[in-house]
């Protein structure tokens with residue numbers, strides 16, 4: 384995927400310069416309320432939003448996740464949890480399969496293959512839904528959103544991937560006969576023969592990989608709002624590894640076809656395959672670390688956001704509802720990360 388590679392090398396402009404939100408509040412052209420998006424220009428910094436009563440000072444601090452709405456952060460965290468748990472179940476699916484198989488053997492029921500497929504599909508569906516939740520737009524985002532591009536790409540990819548993956552799973556059972564027909568690409572010794580079933584399976588695998596690639600790129604920009612350098616670096620590394628894996632697989636196919644003509648090339652295919660396995664194992668470790676770290680960061684941001692929301696609520700109850708000059712904010716919680 385050349386397009387994605389160039390993105391790894393030349394990430395969006397946010398990577399070139401450290402995000403302004405990392406150190407100090409970024410200059411905002413049209414100040415907007417972080418909770419409801421109301422235009423705050425011309426209003427005093429010490430006041431509250433006329434629409435939702437959120438303190439204006441908080442909105443002017445920028446888009447750090449700890450200042451986001453707790454409901455939004457909860458959605459993101461649930462999404463991260465789903466994606467993480469489903470990925471673990473999917474990767475190590477032989478464990479529950481083995482347990483189910485043992486149970487069914489004991490019950491003398493022969494359903495293992497169908498159950499295994501059902502389990503696999505549930506894990507995939509949970510993972511895709513987790514990514515969908517994780518890519519929820521922030522209703523109160525101010526200014527240019529660094530994570531927007533990859534978030535939108537991810538959201539476009541998800542329904543497509545879900546459809547293909549689901550079709551692949553169902554078709555395997557319903558149209559097993561017609562799908563076994565193979566098609567041949569090219570001719571002579573360089574030809575490649577694949578059945579429709581294999582083609583569909585590979586298509587769903589590629590889409591699955593693309594979803595995770597887009598998801599990791601999105602997390603790398605979301606990390607700017609934590610802010611977390613470790614999370615950002617981990618996500619970028621894991622995305623790069625997907626690129627390396629895809630390159631290795633493509634090279635394996637090319638050298639595999641070449642190997643039919645020049646036998647020696649099979650040695651190259653073997654080496655590439657071994658490298659791919661090593662990169663894959665490293666990648667799995669990286670990917671789980673990134674999702675786990677993201678979940679922990681979201682939990683921390685959520686805890687701070689909730690304490691800020693509580694403080695806001697307490698102050699709103701103390702101050703008269705129609706006051707436009709409430710007492711200055713006590714910044715409880717905002718330093719607690």
Ligand SMILES: [Zn+2]
Nearest residue numbers: 416419432435
């Ligand atoms: Zn508001």
